[in-house]
Amino acid sequence: MTSLSSRPERDVSVGLEVPHESATLHVTGAALYTDDLVQRTHGVLHAHPVCSPHAHARVTGLRPEPAYDVAGVVRVLTGADVPGVNDAGVKHDEPLFPDEVMFHGHAVCWVLGETLEAARRGAAAVEVDYEPLPAIVTVAEAIAAESFQGGQPTVVRGDVEAALAGAAHVFSGGIDFAGQEHFYLETHCSLALVDEAGQVFVQSSTQHPTETQEIVAHVLGLDSHEVTVQCLRMGGGFGGKEMQPHGFAAIAALGSRLTGRPVRVRLSRQQDMTMSGKRHGFDAHWRVGFDDAGLLVALDATLTSDGGWSLDLSEPVLARALCHVDNAYWLPDVRINGRVVRTHKTSQTAFRGFGGPQGMLVIEDILGRCAPLLGIEARELRRRNFYADDQETPYGQPVRHASRITAAWDQLVDSADIAAREAEVASYNASHEHTKRGLALTPVKFGISFNFTAFNQAGALVHVYKDGSVLINHGGTEMGQGLHTKMIQVAATALGVPLARVRLAPTRTDKVPNTSATAASSGADLNGAAVKDACDQITARLREVDAGRALPWEEVVREAYFSRVQLWAAGFYKTAGLHWDSSLMRGHPFKYFAYGVAAAEMEVDGFTGAYRTRRVDIVHDVGDSLSPLVDLGQIEGGFVQGAGWLTLEDLRWDASSGLARGRLSTQAASTYKLPSFSEMPEVFNVSLLSEAHEDGVVYGSKAVGEPPLMLAFAVREALREACAAFAPQPGFSVDLASPATPEAVFWAVRAARSCAPAPVTEGAPGVEPDQPSSGAPALHPHSEQVASRAPDNPVTGHRDRT
């Protein structure tokens, strides 16, 4: 066992079931979010965007003057005001003030007012001339127009054509599935101030303070040391605040710089939904081969993601999608192509799972649709195809602890009483004509680490004061996932002090610099190891002071001070053993895999397609939990959020040829429905996988932020089972749209009842997925070059998150 993963024998605070460190502040309303600071800040100006009414148009005229006639308008910000680089991204494809608007709702300029009302009225008064241009809205339109952006990577192993030719069964098909709105309850918000020396201080709801700092600096033409970004906490992030806050923070900072007053940018829900990026929807086409025993022999697939108007994180999202098409299944010969289309929509971005869910949906959909055609129960088909220990993924990484998938699966089959319940479901279905139930199990295998090796580093700053109290800073941000709670537990354990002695200060770029985004589920792994490193340095010095006397903490600290021993330390951590070649799509990008298994029982009403979640059982692998209450919350919450993506949450963009073409028609809480209390499983049993210690990770734990979201495939597959039960005879292959809204389920039920021909094609050649042209660009080789040499421009090339 490594020193990083082993726990001390006494004074162990990790593993304790403690509430969120801010819980008492949350429940009383005392917890402060960025927008709550406005009331505490004097003389704040409020910003309102002027948004494009076209999905694609050239801005041919911009007259801000009429806004100044509106009482309370102070300043209109336009591209001419930018002292630095007019760009909100790191790839230089996201102009902050565009000459060509690229999506419906794209901000052309911003108005600052004494009140939000004044800014809103001012924005309405600004005159903009547009020359409308043709807009691409759907993935199909983009493919037809060959509107691609970024690299077109392929993960390949073996000879897929030969394997398909030799397969006993070959099926082909496709699925076009939707993205997801983050709907963090707190919308994007930044509050910027400029101090007497011209230094900029931005409080921002951001998962990536360092990158927010870099973008603000380059927009203002400043160096990074002149910009400080602080994030107190976020009211939810889910990936939506990894890349997207930067432009809004830059607007606030620019406004503050120009007016000398604090400037607040806070989006309304409608603005947030209209202007900020979402989970990528994908289109996938595939051919798959099975042998007579139902074992997968080959998969040939092409995944096309809808990137929206700019690249943002689309390339690394695509890379992670391609690295997760295998999910928990051994695919001997495989070829998986990926590409990103450019459409005139919001620039799609990170969202919990980061492409992993999209990749896994493809294989789970394939297995769910092919099982009846093979005459094998879906549960059995999935289990037969699980990885064995140390088989390699298609990109060449051995699957360590693959047997944990089978262990978790069998544990769940037992604890959730699956065999008996399958019989109950069958008997229920036999006696109910208009209501059917379905029960399904699905696995999760999810790679932990950023694909891009350089991002797997973190820093921390730990102070011990003379009175023995401890203050920690680290580079991670708190968005509700309980990272700060875990970091306090790690520090208390490493120093051997009670939890109450440790306090955590908000995330600031002037405390811990050059941080990675709090993303990829890596927050606790990376920052926890950095916090522990700092604590270990202090502990080592104190051990020398103590010299075997076993003095109480306060005494040894006091003595250390008077002996002139340093009582603070900066900690650092980098994940060892990672490598990744994105042009070949091969390597060892992940430190380890997180595993989980879920079983869901759904009931479908055949009259309407409405459904209920009767019961969900989960066994999930968090290693040795750092904080069981926090981890339980991540598992349950991730599951429900995933179920929302797969069932209710239905992003609709106007694809008509009318004036509203390209407009998001579900741009408010009244039209975009996330799970509410009525979608909570009626029975919800979650347990942590036992004997799951993860060597080489802080105190034996595992990352937990993203993987549980993908447990929700059990809901989708159980709906498929229930729909199939409406067919007059067994063996019907159900084609289920995603999201599987009640309407989608109704159509699937209707197809089952009438035994509509399966949309899966059996036999060769079937539907052949598009293959990349010979000149297709590789995935972001640029960023790796940047990583290996001193960059010309310090802000480019840091974009390969996964």
Next chain:
Amino acid sequence: MGSDVRITVNGQQRPLGSARVHTSALDWLRDQGLTGAKEGCAEGECGACSVLVARPDPVDAGTTRWTALNACLVPVAALDGQEIVTSEGLGTPDALHEVQREMAVRGGSQCGYCTPGFVCSMAAEFYRPDRGSGAPGDHAPGEVGPNDFDLHALSGNLCRCTGYRPIRDAAFALGAPTADDPLAARHAAPPPAPVATHLADLDGTFVRPSSLAEALTVLRDHPDAVPVAGCTDHGVEVNLRGLRASYVVALDRLPELRELTASDTAITLGAALTLSEIETGLASAGVSLPLLGAVIPQFASRLIRNGATLGGNLGTASPIGDTAPALLALDARLVLVSADGEREVALASYFTGYRETLKRPDELIRSVRIPLPLPGVTAFHKIAKRRFDDISGVAVALALDVVDGIVVTARIGLGGVAATPLRASATEEVLTGAPWSSETVAAAAEVLSGEGTPIDDQRASAAYRSAMLGQALPRLWHESQDRGDRVVS
């Protein structure tokens, strides 16, 4: 302008200050430095802005019920003279309220942003005076706790982090308020009286008239005045679509608009009663009202129902308002009142176009009259994505009287399939006089699926809407067979 508006927040009286006519209670509270209530959607869908307001108890006259409302929807001027409690007023980090403690220790908060709103909605149910004697309405399994906590109390609060299970556990772990709990003790005293309010600025005027007569005069003199009650629709217009009405007239506390009576010939429901008041009022009067009784628990959320009224739902004349199809099937009539007097119109002739009615600008809906006897066989089908807190794609209300196996009357109200709510008259014709049989059901279902002029939108496709119309009668038939309904009277 200098206003006399005073509002008691967490026990402390506060002047209106710089708030304006269209300022929401939420923005005003936050300007007061009370940032516990948050804006999550500004349209009453998420509940992050939920606060407690002291309202008349609909069961126990002369007493007070803490009622959770969306502060984002209500103009602050509408709360003149009222009492509000926010999450800050329930407890502090060092002295948590029981609701707050259960939420904190059970992992009920993650990011914490929705939490103060959940705490307020949960506190309202914690203090519900009749909690312990059963929750009104129909409930699915697991929706009522062992402590009689009704989960519908939280139906208007969204959480994106937890998946809800720990919040449910917190709610179901609550005990009863202690004897010395001041908020529980507040129940016995009368609620704050409505205060006649007149607030004007450059954006417009807010008036709470002191009498119906004054309200009618204002409407006659200001044809563009917007009458409001719970503001659950008006607030959305203000927040999302920038409506700045020149005149807003608050009607929700006028006693003439708040009667709830049952005679031998009709049930009368005041237009300014909230749907929650109707729900509890009918239950305490022992009146079982089909269709409307089925609609109310499915109508938006408890937070919305605590403000929304029949007058508002019918006054806005939305084609997807949920009460209209049920009231159409109940053959309801509306009492319209103006300075010139009253008139009664059939709801079936009331809707004249998209959000248009035969109500004149100077008229108000005073009450809704539901004639007796009530129909024998009824069903209300709301087709939506979510069971809680959603807007209908399609709504179908069916009311039949079957005598000796023959359908003697049939009334079917539809929502979401045309520019107005409407009666399915062609289908009614097929049913009337026909035997109540699976053959009749099949024939009538075919006709029903062709009623209306449904469209494709983000809630449902036209094809699905028509299919749902076609399913309604077979579903009713199936359910009535399953229940073994006694359809022979």
